[in-house]
Amino acid sequence: MALSKIPTPVRRAPRAGMIRAVATATHARERGHLAVMVVSLAVAVALLAVKFWAWACTGSQAIFSDALESVVNVAASAVALGTLAYAGRPADRDHPFGHGKVEFFAAAFEGGLVFCAALAILWQAALAFRGGTAPTQLDLGLLLTIAAGTANGALGWWLLRYGRRHRSAAIEADGLHVLSDFWTSLGVVVGLLLVRTTGLWWFDPLAAALMGVLLLVTGFGIVRRAAGGLLDEEDPDLLRRVVEQLGRRVRGGIIRIHHLRAIRSGRFHHVSAHVVVPEFWTVQRAHDAAEQLAAEVLRGITGEADIDFHTDPCERAWCRSCDVDACSVRAHAFVQLEPLTVDEAVAPDPHAHARQMGGSAMAAGVDRK
Numbered sequence: 001m002a003l004s005k006i007p008t009p010v011r012r013a014p015r016a017g018m019i020r021a022v023a024t025a026t027h028a029r030e031r032g033h034l035a036v037m038v039v040s041l042a043v044a045v046a047l048l049a050v051k052f053w054a055w056a057c058t059g060s061q062a063i064f065s066d067a068l069e070s071v072v073n074v075a076a077s078a079v080a081l082g083t084l085a086y087a088g089r090p091a092d093r094d095h096p097f098g099h100g101k102v103e104f105f106a107a108a109f110e111g112g113l114v115f116c117a118a119l120a121i122l123w124q125a126a127l128a129f130r131g132g133t134a135p136t137q138l139d140l141g142l143l144l145t146i147a148a149g150t151a152n153g154a155l156g157w158w159l160l161r162y163g164r165r166h167r168s169a170a171i172e173a174d175g176l177h178v179l180s181d182f183w184t185s186l187g188v189v190v191g192l193l194l195v196r197t198t199g200l201w202w203f204d205p206l207a208a209a210l211m212g213v214l215l216l217v218t219g220f221g222i223v224r225r226a227a228g229g230l231l232d233e234e235d236p237d238l239l240r241r242v243v244e245q246l247g248r249r250v251r252g253g254i255i256r257i258h259h260l261r262a263i264r265s266g267r268f269h270h271v272s273a274h275v276v277v278p279e280f281w282t283v284q285r286a287h288d289a290a291e292q293l294a295a296e297v298l299r300g301i302t303g304e305a306d307i308d309f310h311t312d313p314c315e316r317a318w319c320r321s322c323d324v325d326a327c328s329v330r331a332h333a334f335v336q337l338e339p340l341t342v343d344e345a346v347a348p349d350p351h352a353h354a355r356q357m358g359g360s361a362m363a364a365g366v367d368r369k
Helices: 027-058 061-087 102-131 138-165 169-198 203-230 236-247 283-301 342-346 352-368
Strands: 019-022 256-265 268-277 304-313
Touching: 027 061, 027 138, 027 169, 061 102, 061 138, 061 169, 061 203, 102 169, 102 203, 138 169, 169 203, 236 256, 236 268, 236 283, 236 342, 256 342, 268 283, 283 304
Parallel strands: 268 304
Antiparallel strands: 019 304, 256 268
16 A cells, blocks of 8 residues: 555654654653752742841941842752652643653743843942942951852752753753852952952942843743743754654655754753655555654654654655665656755744646636636
8 A cells, every 4th residue: 555645643643644762751850850949949048148138237238139130040049959859740631741841930030030130230220329328247248259159150050950951941941040149249359359358339339230231131031041942943953853754764765854943841852844756655564663752762862752754655756865675656857865954844844835836727728618
């Protein structure tokens, strides 16, 4: 039986014509994500106490801005902890693609909190410029701020690496936020050192204002990335990795790939594409090849993914780049295998328009007769 351009179902896939390969997170990985956020929350609470102690001792506006940003950090960590518990739920009937996108909501919420904290810091800095006083006990304030900043830097770097390695938007956003807290602490230290060295008190609110501007930029960046995830913005890194895996397997009957779509839903990946196979293959053979391809790509990109492949017959349009030897319908001799690029993979079938035009012309000829 020759392959026709019809769906090829497998494993009772919810949508006909698709071949689905699914990898779900293990319980150990889920517990690992939650443990990371518990650590982040505990450290954030401890550092919040240290910063408010430093503010109470010095009366520094810059230290107050740093402490205010830590309040946001505690709230954001608590939200991220709850979000990860929900995002780890498996797909169900109401949420067939899983719950991973809730991580982008958490990231957007965290970015919004950072942005609001920045506005509050700028407002307090403006008030301090009008009628501020010189901070006191600068040595103690410097010591506490340096200690808190160092801890934040180490925690933020760890969270950012973990979030990117496991592709968790919530943990990555928390890491970026904590790192921004490190930079605010560094700015506070510079401001207090200038006050201590020069005796000019206005360096204190100036440092606070600069940190407020930095937080504005950080908050906007976090919200921007979260919005991109919620709107299914193209993920260039994911596309590159998928095309790299597909390109290695364009041979032996996997003739070409087109109409590739790859998005992130939190730490989950959703990938779909059209796979061109020889038109004389049976439906079963095309099904098996597509299923094997999906499994191999899934192993290659790592992580948790949902891969859907739709098989298309070649219709003798790809003979020059098809290396199948036993082909009884070949229209042209094989020349060479062509490398697969991202631009080609994401584009629609380049031969579809020509076939449609040919069909329209034939129909028009029939009508004239």
